[in-house]
Amino acid sequence: MRIGIDLGGTKIEGIALSPAGGVLARERVTTPRGSYEAIIAAIAALVGRLEQDAGGGGPAQVGVGIPGAISPATGLVKNANTTELIGHAFDVDLAAALQRQVRLDNDAKCFVRSEATDGAGAGKDVVFGVILGTGAGSGISVGGRTLAGFQRISGEWGHNPLPWVSHGELDEKPACYCGKRGCIEAWVSGPAFADDHWRHSGVRLLPAEVIAAMEEGEAQAVASYLRYTDRLARALAHIVNVLDPDVIVLGGGMGKVQRLYEDVPSLMKPYVFSDECWTPIVPPVHGDASGVRGAAWLWPGNVS
Incomplete structure (x- = not known):
């Protein structure tokens, strides 16, 4: 099972996909503002609920789309309009909170990945x-x-x-x-x-x-x-x-x-x-779900 998280300025959306790409669970919460730690905690809690709602089966692989990027020079977030993330090792901190490796990419890149695969750009x-x-x-x-x-x-x-x-x-x-x-x-x-x-x-x-x-x-x-x-x-x-x-x-x-x-x-x-x-x-063919689907596909093996 793979979980995709789309972290936006106003909402955090999560989706759990089966190995065949079917939607097992989906949830949206409000993005906490003003606190980096609250954002980490909100994503960790959302992942836990998605795993439970999708039927368990062990920890899922988690991909996250963020409104920014990890700098290859420093390993810290840069260019994020969710400014609480800037200057933090978000991938490292989220991995520690979830107790597993996570994969990150820019949210717009996740969006285009989804739409180019089987959406409006297929x-x-x-x-x-x-x-x-x-x-x-x-x-x-x-x-x-x-x-x-x-x-x-x-x-x-x-x-x-x-x-x-x-x-x-x-x-x-x-x-x-x-x-x-x-x-x-x-x-x-x-x-x-x-x-x-x-x-x-x-x-x-x-x-x-x-x-x-x-x-x-x-x-x-x-x-x-x-x-x-x-x-x-x-x-x-x-x-x-x-x-x-x-x-x-x-x-x-x-x-x-x-x-x-x-x-x-x-x-x-x-x-x-x-x-x-x-x-x-x-x-977009997949509407609001495109970004979160693309985040889940940061792990290989998903079938659309």
């Missing part, structure tokens, strides 16, 4: 997967292999500057947790979308509430959505110009907004260095 050579959630993580799969990169930062699209910025955006340049301003993540993550709406309307809403207001035709929400789709299109066009993937898969909370799949492809075209842009942008 059978495609180059798959670019994006998680538009608390942050804006991404991963790349080429020929069925998820790319890690020399410094374990392949796919860190969200920490490049938003391309083709307007004068207003140059003045605005929202702060990113990484310490820079104007990162793609600071424009297209779920919280960034809500913050942009607040800056322009003076009304503080959750991302889903802005989308609901947009669908009802509320003018300020419509304007916020149009700014968001234009920025997302520019940011993804940059990827098409560099990587030219066969498909782009959008996950996370903003990836559930169905209108994105209708609106963003045409908005990308003026920014793509080609006579045409046919790159499909699609939702």
